[in-house]
Amino acid sequence: MPAFQPKKAWPGAHIAIQGVSHRYRRASGNALSGIDLEIKPCEAVALVGRSGCGKSTLLHIIAGLVAPSMGEIRIDGARVEGASPRWVVMFQQPHLYPWMSVAQNVGLGLKFAGRPRAEIAARVGELLHLVELDGYAERNAQDLSGGQQQRVALARSLATCPEVLLLDEPFSALDAVTRRALQRDVRRIAEEMKITLVIVTHDIPEAVTMADRAVIMRSDPGRIAEIVPVAVDRSDADPERRAASIQAAQARLQAAFERATGPAAPDASLTPDSHNQETPRTEPLKIVAAGHR
Numbered sequence: 001m002p003a004f005q006p007k008k009a010w011p012g013a014h015i016a017i018q019g020v021s022h023r024y025r026r027a028s029g030n031a032l033s034g035i036d037l038e039i040k041p042c043e044a045v046a047l048v049g050r051s052g053c054g055k056s057t058l059l060h061i062i063a064g065l066v067a068p069s070m071g072e073i074r075i076d077g078a079r080v081e082g083a084s085p086r087w088v089v090m091f092q093q094p095h096l097y098p099w100m101s102v103a104q105n106v107g108l109g110l111k112f113a114g115r116p117r118a119e120i121a122a123r124v125g126e127l128l129h130l131v132e133l134d135g136y137a138e139r140n141a142q143d144l145s146g147g148q149q150q151r152v153a154l155a156r157s158l159a160t161c162p163e164v165l166l167l168d169e170p171f172s173a174l175d176a177v178t179r180r181a182l183q184r185d186v187r188r189i190a191e192e193m194k195i196t197l198v199i200v201t202h203d204i205p206e207a208v209t210m211a212d213r214a215v216i217m218r219s220d221p222g223r224i225a226e227i228v229p230v231a232v233d234r235s236d237a238d239p240e241r242r243a244a245s246i247q248a249a250q251a252r253l254q255a256a257f258e259r260a261t262g263p264a265a266p267d268a269s270l271t272p273d274s275h276n277q278e279t280p281r282t283e284p285l286k287i288v289a290a291g292h293r
């Protein structure tokens with residue numbers, strides 16, 4: 001098991017989304033309307049819904065990257081008013097610096113925070129072990145596969161010991177096998193590091209693999225239609241029983257999804273191919289200093 005043990009004052013973070021509505025400038029209607037949701041410390045919640053229902057907008061509001069037109073987000077009681085190293089976002093693209101080594105990419109936030117070189121080296125080694133990239137430290141980031149680059153981005157996100165990890169379809173550009181491995185690893189790491197997870201996804205199996213609850217959203221305006229607990233016994237040692245319980249959870253969520261949003265049109269897809277062109281125009285989260293408390 002990885003040796004990396006972040007120094008944390010409390011486990012995970014409580015997220016309260018209170019009366020959030022949002023209308024983009026020049027938009028004729030609300031992207032989000034009347035969103036109220038509580039997320040418990042260390043809970044993993046998936047935001048699912050058809051394209052354009054406001055999943056990314058809500059995630060970016062939680063992250064402080066978009067200010068809501070109405071309402072507020074509170075993380076551990078404090079109002080979110082901007083980006084913070086306590087809550088980090090992973091996007092579909094890893095946004096690494098291609099000319100830098102893997103270790104330099106992972107350690108950048110710690111370097112900006114003025115941490116001593118030896119401490120950065122030790123922490124980077126632990127983080128690379130955690131994301132199963134031992135031996136990759138000196139490789140150039142651009143020479144890695146898409147899945148390996150997302151692992152580097154994950155290690156970089158974890159360097160500041162965040163309490164909340166916000167995932168905006170971070171694995172949707174990856175092949176199925178790599179995607180499944182990363183889903184399981186992120187869930188495991190979040191449990192180990194006691195991080196609250198919020199995941200935007202189009203993918204029902206991904207929601208079941210990663211989340212404790214799925215929040216199903218509807219569009220026009222974007223709102224919460226239904227909240228479905230993902231009842232899977234992940235600790236069940238019997239692989240057949242576990243597989244059956246995962247399948248049953250997927251079927252339940254799929255049924256709730258169709259009940260809440262209507263059946264898919266024959267060629268409609270929950271995949272990113274149907275991605276709305278007008279997604280929130282926000283920059284990837286900048287690497288920010290560690291040692292923020």
Ligand SMILES: Nc1ncnc2c1ncn2[C@@H]1O[C@H](COP(=O)(O)OP(=O)(O)OP(=O)(O)O)[C@@H](O)[C@H]1O
Nearest residue numbers: 024031051052053054055056057275276278279280
């Ligand atoms: N910067 C923007 N300016 C104006 N409208 C926007 C902007 N970003 C998003 N929208 C609109 O807000 C609504 C919600 O968009 P959002 O990207 O949050 O949905 P989504 O559920 O994440 O979609 P997808 O699954 O396709 O990524 C859509 O109608 C979209 O066109």
